[in-house]
Amino acid sequence: MLSRTADNLFWLARYIERSENVARLLDVGLRMASLSQEAGGDAMEWRSTILAAGCEQSFAATGREPTAQAVIDHLTRDPANPSSILACLEMARRNARADRTGITTDMWEAVNSAWLEARQLRDEDFAVGNVRRLLEWVKERSLRFGGAAMGTMLRNDAYWFTRLGMAIERADSTARILDVKYHVLLPRESGVGGTRYYYQWTSILRSVSAQRAYHWVYRDRLKPWLVADLLILRPEMPRSLVACYDDLARYLEALAGAYGTRGECHRLIGQMHARLRYGRIEDVFRQGLHEYLTEFIEQNSVLGSEISRHYLS
Amino acid sequence: MPPVAFDEMGPMESCRPPYARVRDWLAATSPEAMETRRREAEFIFRRTGITFAVYTEGGDPERLIPFDVIPRVIDGAEWDALSRGLAQRVKALNAFIADMYGAQEFLRAGRIPAELVLRNPGFLAQMQGLSVAQDVYTHVAGIDVVRVSPDEFYVLEDNCRTPSGVSYMLENREVMTRLFPDLLTRCRVRPVSHYPDLLLDTLRSVAPRNCKGDPVVALLTPGHFNSAYYEHSFLADEMGIELVEGVDLVVQDLVAYMRTTRGLKRVDVVYRRIDDAFLDPSCFRADSVLGVPGIMDAYRAGNVTIANAPGAGVSDDKAVYTFVPDMVRFYLGEEPLLRNVPTWRCSEKEGLAYALDHLHELVVKDVAGSGGYGMLVGPHATVAERAEFAARLRARPDGYIAQPTLALSTCPTFVASGVAPRHVDLRPYVLVGREIRLVPGGLTRVALREGSLVVNSSQGGGTKDTWVLEG
Numbered sequence: 001m002l003s004r005t006a007d008n009l010f011w012l013a014r015y016i017e018r019s020e021n022v023a024r025l026l027d028v029g030l031r032m033a034s035l036s037q038e039a040g041g042d043a044m045e046w047r048s049t050i051l052a053a054g055c056e057q058s059f060a061a062t063g064r065e066p067t068a069q070a071v072i073d074h075l076t077r078d079p080a081n082p083s084s085i086l087a088c089l090e091m092a093r094r095n096a097r098a099d100r101t102g103i104t105t106d107m108w109e110a111v112n113s114a115w116l117e118a119r120q121l122r123d124e125d126f127a128v129g130n131v132r133r134l135l136e137w138v139k140e141r142s143l144r145f146g147g148a149a150m151g152t153m154l155r156n157d158a159y160w161f162t163r164l165g166m167a168i169e170r171a172d173s174t175a176r177i178l179d180v181k182y183h184v185l186l187p188r189e190s191g192v193g194g195t196r197y198y199y200q201w202t203s204i205l206r207s208v209s210a211q212r213a214y215h216w217v218y219r220d221r222l223k224p225w226l227v228a229d230l231l232i233l234r235p236e237m238p239r240s241l242v243a244c245y246d247d248l249a250r251y252l253e254a255l256a257g258a259y260g261t262r263g264e265c266h267r268l269i270g271q272m273h274a275r276l277r278y279g280r281i282e283d284v285f286r287q288g289l290h291e292y293l294t295e296f297i298e299q300n301s302v303l304g305s306e307i308s309r310h311y312l313s
Numbered sequence: 314m315p316p317v318a319f320d321e322m323g324p325m326e327s328c329r330p331p332y333a334r335v336r337d338w339l340a341a342t343s344p345e346a347m348e349t350r351r352r353e354a355e356f357i358f359r360r361t362g363i364t365f366a367v368y369t370e371g372g373d374p375e376r377l378i379p380f381d382v383i384p385r386v387i388d389g390a391e392w393d394a395l396s397r398g399l400a401q402r403v404k405a406l407n408a409f410i411a412d413m414y415g416a417q418e419f420l421r422a423g424r425i426p427a428e429l430v431l432r433n434p435g436f437l438a439q440m441q442g443l444s445v446a447q448d449v450y451t452h453v454a455g456i457d458v459v460r461v462s463p464d465e466f467y468v469l470e471d472n473c474r475t476p477s478g479v480s481y482m483l484e485n486r487e488v489m490t491r492l493f494p495d496l497l498t499r500c501r502v503r504p505v506s507h508y509p510d511l512l513l514d515t516l517r518s519v520a521p522r523n524c525k526g527d528p529v530v531a532l533l534t535p536g537h538f539n540s541a542y543y544e545h546s547f548l549a550d551e552m553g554i555e556l557v558e559g560v561d562l563v564v565q566d567l568v569a570y571m572r573t574t575r576g577l578k579r580v581d582v583v584y585r586r587i588d589d590a591f592l593d594p595s596c597f598r599a600d601s602v603l604g605v606p607g608i609m610d611a612y613r614a615g616n617v618t619i620a621n622a623p624g625a626g627v628s629d630d631k632a633v634y635t636f637v638p639d640m641v642r643f644y645l646g647e648e649p650l651l652r653n654v655p656t657w658r659c660s661e662k663e664g665l666a667y668a669l670d671h672l673h674e675l676v677v678k679d680v681a682g683s684g685g686y687g688m689l690v691g692p693h694a695t696v697a698e699r700a701e702f703a704a705r706l707r708a709r710p711d712g713y714i715a716q717p718t719l720a721l722s723t724c725p726t727f728v729a730s731g732v733a734p735r736h737v738d739l740r741p742y743v744l745v746g747r748e749i750r751l752v753p754g755g756l757t758r759v760a761l762r763e764g765s766l767v768v769n770s771s772q773g774g775g776t777k778d779t780w781v782l783e784g
Contacts, residue, residue: 003572004561097537101550157574259575311574 001102006161007312008099012092012111013149013165019088020142021173022075023135025052028207030132033068035199046071052180052207054172055083068128076126076134085138089118102158106148114141157258160251161311167251168304171244172297177207178231179293185224186289201227208239228289229281241296242276248303249273255311265306272299318720319462320734321385329463331388331782334500338493339383339725339732347727350382354488378481379775384489385724385737385757389503392781395458395466396741396751398650401641403454403743406473406628408644409637410450413627414440424643425636429660433633434681435474435626437589439596443613446519447747450622452584453512454743455479455755458651460722467654467719469738471634474626475586479742480544482756483508483551485778501783503753508742509551511750516582518746522615528581531555531571533562535587535603545586559587564607567614582618583608589623597623631680631714632658654719660711668706668715672699675715676766677706690766692718721766724777726759736760738768739779753781 029049046066050059055074058081064070077086093115096103103111117137125134146166153159178185184200201222205211210230217234218226232241252269256262284292322332325340358377387395412419413430420427430436455476457469486505490497513530520528534545536558549556555571562580563570570577585592591601596609611617627633635656641649657664659677668675672691679687689702706713723734741755757777758768768774 001574002555002557002561003574004558006574100537101546101556161574255574261575313572 001157003312005099005102006157007308008095009102009158009161010165010307010312012095012099012103013162014169015088015092015095016111016142016145017166017169018083018173019085019092019138021169022053022083022085022088023138023142024207024209025049025177026072026075026131027135028203029071030068030128031206032199032203048180050074052176053083054176055081058082072126072128072131076131077121086118086121089115089141104148104152106152107145110141110145110148114145117141157255160254163247163251164307167244167247168300168307170239171241171248171300174208174231174239174241174244175293175297175300177204178228179290179297182289182293185228186285197224198222204231208237210237210239213237225281225285228284232284233276233279233281235277242273245269245273245276252307261310263306263310265303265310268299268303268306272303318734318736319460319722321460321722321724321737331386331391334496335384335386335725338496344727344731347382347732350492351380351727353492354380354382357488357491358484378770379761380485380488381726381735381759381761381775381777382489382492383725383727383732384500384778384780385739385759386500386780386782387754389782389784391464392503392753394650396753398466399456399458399741399743399751400749401645401647401650402456402468402471402637403451403745404749405637405640405644405649406454406471407448407450407745409640410473410622410625410628411445411448412644414443414450414624419640419643422643424639425633429630429632429636430627433627433630435589435624435628435630437597437624437627439609440622440624444615445622446521446618449519449620449745450625451628452515452519452620452622452745453479454745455740456743457738457740459654459719459738461720462722465652467652468634468637469654470631471628471637472740473621473628475588475621476740476742477541477544477586478740478756479508480547481776482742482752482754482779483547485756485776489778497780500780502780503783505752505754508752509548511744511752512548512584513552513554515744515746515750516584516618516620518748519618519620520581521612521618524581524616529579530582530584531557531562531580533557533559533583533585533587533605535559535591539586541586554584559591559601559603559605562605562608564605564611567607567611567616569605569608569611569617580617582620584620589626592619592623631656631678631682632660632711635714654716657715658711659706659713659715664715665706665710668713669703671715672703674718676718677702677713677715680712680714686771688767690718693764693766718766721760724757724759726761726777728761728763733763735763736766736768737777754779 026049029046032045046068049071050056050066053075059074061080062074074081076084078084081087093111096108096111100108124130149162153162181200181204184197201224202211204227205214208231214230217230220226230237230240234240235242235246237243249269252266256266322336323329325336328336355377358380409419419425420430451473453476455472458466459469460466482505516530517528531554532545532549534542534556546556557571561571563572569580571580587603590598591603593604593606593609594601595606608617612619635653635658638649638653641647657667659665659668668677675691677689682688691699721736721738724737725732726735737757737759739755739757741751744750757779758774759777760766760768761775762773
């Protein structure tokens with residue numbers, strides 16, 4: 001397979017995944033903003049949404065205050081933000097179109113129809129009061145794309161590169177969501193921190209569609225360290241770091257097997273995967289949750305570059 | 314106005330024999346039913362994404378070429394005669410191009426003015442003395458043919474550079490197969506869908522001299538912004554070869570490689586769909602980002618074949634066209650089976666004088682033009698347009714040729730007012746490798762406006778499926 005083709009698939013999947021993650025973050029932001037101050041809603045909330053999306057620099061350049069509308073505009077449609085939802089859909093479609101024959105018709109139609117529909121959006125669709133519908137639509141499109149990929153692609157290298165892109169983007173997003181809220185997750189003497197914290201934890205779970213999953217896995221009331229445990233170390237949680245790394249390890253191994261070569265990306269995935277797989281949440285907290293996550297985000301990005309270096313260029 | 318055109322079907326009550334079954338079908342089909350089918354066809358085209366771009370217009374950048382559901386029928390014997398003429402012509406064209414980059418015997422024998430070749434923008438000095446596999450320069454030639462009577466075909470122009478449109482020939486048949494399977498079966502139509510197989514076979518047969526083992530073929534496209542990108546991806550897909558862009562290829566030690574996820578992979582034959590000028594920035598246009606630096610060196614070293622060969626466009630010039638019948642005699646020692654349209658070269662004094670005097674009845678074309686741009690159809694032009702064109706002719710006479718306005722044949726076509734005759738042409742595709750091969754038929758283009766003779770898709774033309782009958 002051409003390196004460029006693999007690169008197109010990898011980034012196609014990343015951009016679609018990113019659009020969905022941004023939509024989830026905004027959804028949580030809206031939810032938190034609708035809560036009373038006492039329950040945790042405050043102006044800082046929108047700032048953390050920007051941080052979690054990794055867009056602090058581009059947002060600062062807009063010179064706007066982090067109000068609901070300013071953050072929504074920046075993360076959904078600001079042309080100056082390469083990670084805005086519209087920019088992601090545009091880039092996804094560009095990658096899909098450049099590799100029209102490498103993807104299945106169903107994948108193409110998922111991407112192309114999302115792009116066509118995005119062109120029909122009007123200003124009022126981005127207003128605070130209406131934007132929820134738009135976010136739902138983004139999630140739906142992303143899920144349709146994922147479904148098309150899972151349901152229609154041959155299980156060969158093309159599929160593996162697509163899954164690698166999805167997994168690396170998702171791991172980055174989950175780690176950022178956790179890092180922005182790390183301070184409310186630190187274990188405390190009391191074990192619970194009142195209503196305010198309860199909603200903060202719920203918001204984290206919601207942003208990765210895990211509030212039900214939490215209860216199924218732990219059969220317990222909300223405890224902050226368990227929220228961290230769920231999103232970092234539980235393999236059954238599909239957006240946890242370890243689940244993403246299970247995927248990355250599996251598909252990098254498949255590529256190594258098929259092509260008969262290994263590189264730095266294979267060493268790195270082995271090391272990082274083992275650390276997640278055999279890690280304990282106590283140790284994560286002992287190192288410091290923030291330090292742990294910062295290091296992870298950094299290494300995850302190195303892994304992405306190493307995959308590019310080995311296969312995509 | 315030109316004389317009354319020959320209609321390939323003829324009147325409903327006494328149609329020509331090859332059209333009998335299509336006539337019966339037309340008689341039994343209501344305009345409403347036809348309209349439903351037309352919509353279905355359009356839906357299929359849009360869904361598959363068969364679009365093309367029109368550069369000079371605003372509006373939808375991904376537009377559909379209108380498709381007419383009424384097939385154009387060609388009798389088997391008519392086709393066989395035509396295809397013999399096409400094979401002969403393309404053989405002579407290849408010999409001419411090879412000669413122009415070799416000994417230039419045609420020039421030295423005084424059969425063509427040297428400046429017509431040497432100052433022709435399609436002529437590439439870099440190709441001189443370079444030996445190419447099997448001496449083939451144009452591997453895929455699109456020869457535009459028009460018909461004026463039951464047994465008279467004329468060649469309108471030769472496209473030896475990088476002719477496009479073959480995907481429409483294939484997709485048109487695919488759509489017709491889905492919409493009218495019964496009619497197709499009843500008519501016993503010769504198939505065309507093996508074209509990609511023949512093309513791949515042709516490309517593999519011209520592997521470079523240093524190729525060992527199974528030749529690896531790739532299709533080089535300028536990328537998805539190109540108007541024919543759909544065709545490029547379609548053909549690559551059908552042939553099962555990689556669709557590459559310039560950045561995917563790299564030349565090391567005079568060998569061309571593709572960058573793949575397994576590392577570099579050697580490429581033997583590049584079927585390129587980018588223009589000569591963009592092929593190799595180290596040899597032609599230095600600012601090209603579409604091409605592959607060094608590929609001309611690899612080509613010269615016999616490590617890769619470029620198809621069609623750079624410089625093959627030297628014979629596409631409309632002034633050079635006038636010499637093709639003579640090329641057939643000169644290189645093959647045969648009488649040409651296909652005729653040229655009588656042509657006046659405005660570069661010559663008498664030619665220019667004649668053209669200026671008869672502008673109202675002539676078609677005047679830019680020698681380097683294509684796509685229906687830069688031409689004047691005298692009988693359809695206004696007085697002002699003719700005056701403006703006459704000025705252009707006087708200013709640059711060697712840039713133009715003039716031809717009589719031919720009464721292009723018509724075929725029944727479904728238009729807003731119902732079924733009506735419209736003018737058509739035909740572009741068959743001739744494949745040249747170790748042997749010369751054609752699939753029966755080609756791309757029929759139809760001028761959808763009443764009376765119009767311009768069939769180009771960029772000028773409001775559409776397409777039809779072309780049915781060559783068995784027997």
